[in-house]
Amino acid sequence: MPTLVIGNKNYSSWSLRPWLVLKHLGIGFDEIQLELDTPTFKQQIGLYSEAGRVPVLVVDKLKIWDSLAICEYLAEVHPHLWPDDRNARALARAITCELHSGFSALRNELPMNCRAQQRQIEISAEARSDLERIEQLWQQCSNTRTPEQNSAGPWLFGRFGIVDAFFAPIVIRLLGYRLSLSANSIAYVELQRSNPLLQAWIRAGQAETTVLPHEEAGGVE
Ligand SMILES: N[C@@H](CCC(=O)N[C@@H](CS)C(=O)NCC(=O)O)C(=O)O
Missing domain, CATH: 1.20.1050.10 (Glutathione S-transferase Yfyf (Class Pi); Chain A, domain 2)
Structure with a gap:
């Protein structure tokens, strides 16, 4: 089961893009939601991405840290x-x-x-x-x-x-x-x-x- 690490749904525009594509494809995934702009955000996102930003898609050992790269990864299987x-x-x-x-x-x-x-x-x-x-x-x-x-x-x-x-x-x-x-x-x-x-x-x-x-x-x- 892949995991999508996202920010606050109210504000995180970049997180919405791959979330929508995954949902559209009907792919099951876990969500880890991090609160943007909190003292612990950088440390928490650092567990998934050294770029320090959401979204990140985690598939086994692979971590993809950019919304377009995530969508392109999905498009390789869903052209x-x-x-x-x-x-x-x-x-x-x-x-x-x-x-x-x-x-x-x-x-x-x-x-x-x-x-x-x-x-x-x-x-x-x-x-x-x-x-x-x-x-x-x-x-x-x-x-x-x-x-x-x-x-x-x-x-x-x-x-x-x-x-x-x-x-x-x-x-x-x-x-x-x-x-x-x-x-x-x-x-x-x-x-x-x-x-x-x-x-x-x-x-x-x-x-x-x-x-x-x-x-x-x-x-x-
Ligand atoms: N190029 C990245 C940009 C991601 C981005 O800017 N994410 C924002 C949230 S919507 C973020 O993580 N901001 C937290 C920070 O910069 O501390 C992508 O498309 O995934």
């Missing part, structure tokens, strides 16, 4: 986590990698917070530009989805894949803060919101009682 078509697969990977390595303004100004609901917030031009880029990517996927992908499902490349799991934390952010979105983006947010697996994560995050002040943003709901 349908990426699109079948080679060109579509390259695009899905490019989008996933862009998300993995960028969007720092959006990340900093709109922390993932399952408990936040439509909070009022002012965002910088940089965060606005990150948001516009995300909407552009979703629009590009809608515009280029092939009939085969459409018949496979409603996700960015048809069936649910790693690229969708990587956008799930962004969707929780968009549910948490009041921001204007295109009709296409709203439809994708609603699609993600209707995923029972994401709903289960959100409920678990909302049930947590820890409040990390620096992860709290936005005003009266």
Whole structure:
């Protein structure tokens, strides 16, 4: 049985991605949850990863300490986590990698917070530009989805894949803060919101009682 080491479900956006993929695949796994920003966090995560961050997937003696590396490890046995078509697969990977390595303004100004609901917030031009880029990517996927992908499902490349799991934390952010979105983006947010697996994560995050002040943003709901 693999073990996924994660942070607080309310706040840990990176932990959500592989958790969602494992759940989607129906793979049984144990969860070890560590409280972020506590005096003991570094020592506890140090048992699993010298990088000192969650998530980590532990499979026997193997420890994988990065959300994308974990998903790629799973995709080697479950290749349908990426699109079948080679060109579509390259695009899905490019989008996933862009998300993995960028969007720092959006990340900093709109922390993932399952408990936040439509909070009022002012965002910088940089965060606005990150948001516009995300909407552009979703629009590009809608515009280029092939009939085969459409018949496979409603996700960015048809069936649910790693690229969708990587956008799930962004969707929780968009549910948490009041921001204007295109009709296409709203439809994708609603699609993600209707995923029972994401709903289960959100409920678990909302049930947590820890409040990390620096992860709290936005005003009266
Ligand atoms: N590149 C890593 C980033 C992971 C990451 O930044 N995790 C955050 C929590 S969401 C963390 O562990 N922060 C704790 C710390 O830096 O002390 C991944 O994708 O897994």
